[in-house]
Amino acid sequence: MSTGWGRNRALALYGLLSLAYAFLYVPIVVMIIYSFNASRLVTVWGGFSFKWYGELLQDEKVLDAAWLSLQVAFANATIATILGTLAAVVLVRFRRFRGRTLFTGMIAAPLVMPEIITGLAMLLLFVAMEQAIGWPQGRSMTTIVIAHVTFSLSFVTVVVQSRLAQMDASLEEAAMDLGARPAKVFLVITLPIIAPALLAGWLLAFTLSIDDVVISAFVSGPGASPLPIVIFSKVRLGVSPEINALATIVVALVGVAMAIAGRVMLSRDRDERHRPTVTSPQPV
């Protein structure tokens, strides 16, 4: 099939594909390249160097912010995965209950809610709560984690929900039939089968948290500024190559997390293809 027309078409398709990728990734690639720039001027190439990475490691403020971000992302991902999974189980396994529609809507709402509104609302809530019950005191890691959980648990729910819905419900019945109590069935049958979705959900919540700016801007305080906020405030004083280096590290981190999530989802698909197929009963 190597006709001239076929070759031309293939070339055209690859050309378009390259353009699309270029559009998406050239800015990031440029940023990564410039993070190795020896020059202090951001737009002038002065030779290859690791010097900005070195300086970054000297910057206490940035290191503290990075550490805080990691802690927040970890806590957020874990809490969101637990809550999101519970919500998904309720939505998939308990078909009929009072207020189901409301519950579904409330779970899905943060997916479409403008972040700036979520952030503002969280801030107002925290201030009101501090006045009323004295907790949480000021803006801290706690407030950031709570705010992040509210929106990332929706994403976990969606991921886990689709996995649960695909799962053959008779697996749980079979386990119960064989003598396992409901709690045990969930632990030894349901959880292992939906585990890939839990991991994917966890990684998704992790990345959502680590690169969130808008909501963090509202709920972080002087003592607790996560990395994106620090980068944002540094940029306001002018872009320094140090920021490029920092951004490159963040890109690498997020990239690795997404790659793992992708692998997990892929292996899940492969499992699906091997799954026992039940042909529909045929009348004789």
Next chain:
Amino acid sequence: MAQTVAQRPTFSPWTDPDAVPLIRFEAVSKRFGDFVAVDQVDLSIHAGEFFSLLGASGCGKTTLLRMLAGFETPTSGRIFIDGTDVSAIPPYERPVNMMFQSYALFPHMTVEQNVAFGLKQDGVPKPRIREKVRDVLDLVQMSRFGGRKPHQLSGGQRQRVALARCLAKEPKVLLLDEPLAALDRQLRERTQLELVGIQERVGITFVMVTHDQGEAMTMSSRIAVMNSGCLEQVGTPVEIYEYPGTRFVADFIGAANMFEGVVASDNHDLLVVTCPELERDLSISHSGSVPVGAPVTVMVRPEKMVVQRESPSETMNGVKGVVADIAYLGDVSIYHIALPSGRRVEVLRTNLRHTGEQELTWEDEVHLAWHPANAMVLTR
């Protein structure tokens, strides 16, 4: 095997009035909203039976089975297993195990872990579990596959593992939900007899749900035919086929030719029925008592009739018609005979001769004949 063949005809505890059934449904109903899935079912199943619930989809047979397993609770009525009212007992405490239509093998466990699962829940000591797992895998000839995961097995192998997993628990009752529906035809026919063999060896009571009447006839000691939530008839395969209690059963099990008519007379155990669409009255023997003038249906199975050119004798029933269609199936042919009234009657004929030449052909004028003992009168 000869021993079991000799035993089977004498196994009929349901005919013994003193026998205590293992499973008893007492006026059991199940409603889902406005829909009545199971309606006032009374049913007794005896220990050692291979009992089938047969019916079209949506007739309530699966709901009945799931109530026995404990996945559904009856809206009203009670269910007893071995004398205990199980209505309030959760599935994980019932002495029954279920084999699911999808087999429901745990995908993240090996064959051995799957089979051991139920025993582990009961806290059986490990060496005993290992022994038991080996025994049941031997029984279903799957010992070589103990280390495999379900997705590495064929459909037939998965079915065996699912069976082994249930048998390992030695339940009082084993429930089978369309156990063979996912297998291809050839494998299904082979597995039917194998399953009966296993049931006889382990001696566990089997209750099977199926929509396949051939499967039910082949495997069961007794069959309950269900229709829209009610039991139409409960009986041995022979009773169900030869003496159907209702028009529904006659039509559902096998093929049936049915003539509507009115009882004209009842003498010397011979019932005479006048059918408006037939020239001659029909005689039926051993019919039970039906009042003269009652509307009835006369049912004749296609293989109980003879198709011939000459007019039958006075002692036989006879109907005249024309060959409208012939379905040649190799071993047998099915003749569709058009009666003067326009309706068609099916007759089955064994192809005894080797030539493949048919002595009867399209448009031939023929007579259908059958003995009065070979028909049934249905009043319901």
